Amino acid sequence: MENKKDKTKNKDDMKLIKEGYITIIAGPCAIESWKQLDETAKVVKDLGLSFLRGGAYKPRTSPYSFQGLGKKGLEYLKEIRAKYGLKTVTEVTDTENVEIIADSVDVLQIGTRNMSNFALLKKVGKVANEKNKKVILKRGWASSIKEWLLAVEYITLRGNTEVVLCERGIRTFETNTRFTLDLSAVPVIKKLSKLPIIVDPSHAVGQSDLVIPMSRAAIAVGADGLIVEAHVNPSQALCDGQQSLNAKELSELIRQVRNLAEINGKKIR
Numbered sequence: 001m002e003n004k005k006d007k008t009k010n011k012d013d014m015k016l017i018k019e020g021y022i023t024i025i026a027g028p029c030a031i032e033s034w035k036q037l038d039e040t041a042k043v044v045k046d047l048g049l050s051f052l053r054g055g056a057y058k059p060r061t062s063p064y065s066f067q068g069l070g071k072k073g074l075e076y077l078k079e080i081r082a083k084y085g086l087k088t089v090t091e092v093t094d095t096e097n098v099e100i101i102a103d104s105v106d107v108l109q110i111g112t113r114n115m116s117n118f119a120l121l122k123k124v125g126k127v128a129n130e131k132n133k134k135v136i137l138k139r140g141w142a143s144s145i146k147e148w149l150l151a152v153e154y155i156t157l158r159g160n161t162e163v164v165l166c167e168r169g170i171r172t173f174e175t176n177t178r179f180t181l182d183l184s185a186v187p188v189i190k191k192l193s194k195l196p197i198i199v200d201p202s203h204a205v206g207q208s209d210l211v212i213p214m215s216r217a218a219i220a221v222g223a224d225g226l227i228v229e230a231h232v233n234p235s236q237a238l239c240d241g242q243q244s245l246n247a248k249e250l251s252e253l254i255r256q257v258r259n260l261a262e263i264n265g266k267k268i269r
């Protein structure tokens with residue numbers, strides 16, 4: 001009996017979203033070096049979180065921007081995963097790299113630019129099912145909720161992969177924030193689907209000082225978790241430094257979100 005209980009606990013721990021918990025995934029936009037990932041992972045671990053994010057293949061809007069470390073980045077993620085016992089999240093950008101990424105991390109992230117890349121969705125569904133990986137499907141920045149939910153079905157068509165939706169902001173006429181965070185998507189998804197939904201305030205607002213208030217709002221409206229960008233030295237980041245939280249800010253975010261979560265009898269992981 002004791003053993004059975006333990007096994008259930010471990011199985012639940014492997015899940016991205018766990019009953020009674022708010023999952024906060026944190027880490028850099030891009031993996032830049034072993035040292036940078038190691039230092040950020042230490043912060044994430046010390047703050048009591050379970051999931052580390054970090055892009056190895058970066059789908060940048062400009063072909064002249066830093067494109068990520070690729071395979072080297074995956075190696076670092078693998079090493080850091082083992083060193084800290086953190087579960088890892090990274091983005092898949094191409095049908096060509098899905099297998100190798102799935103061999104290196106726990107969670108495959110499909111970014112906003114690829115929500116309607118049906119070949120990629122199908123490949124991710126197949127590989128995630130075979131290798132027992134979780135999937136985060138970000139909302140396309142110009143996609144309706146209906147299109148987003150249909151995209152999920154390309155992933156789950158041939159299996160029962162754990163898919164978590166991620167609202168990350170949609171494009172509107174507003175220019176004071178990078179995108180407009182559509183928090184109404186959270187209760188709408190809760191009404192239309194059984195899928196868990198997390199929120200990415202970092203890419204939505206594009207400015208670090210707005211990340212904490214929008215994180216609070218996301219939790220208040222019922223999100224199951226957050227994915228936020230964090231960097232040990234945001235001003236030196238090669239990618240999205242302006243929206244990345246430093247260690248102190250990440251700690252403050254967790255403090256505030258924990259207070260809110262506790263009101264609903266939930267814990268942070």
Ligand code: PEP
Nearest residue numbers: 055111112113138168203
């Ligand atoms: C990311 O999370 O690194 C990212 C590129 O996000 P998005 O796909 O939402 O732009």
Ligand code: MN
Nearest residue numbers: 029229239240
């Ligand atoms: Mn980013």
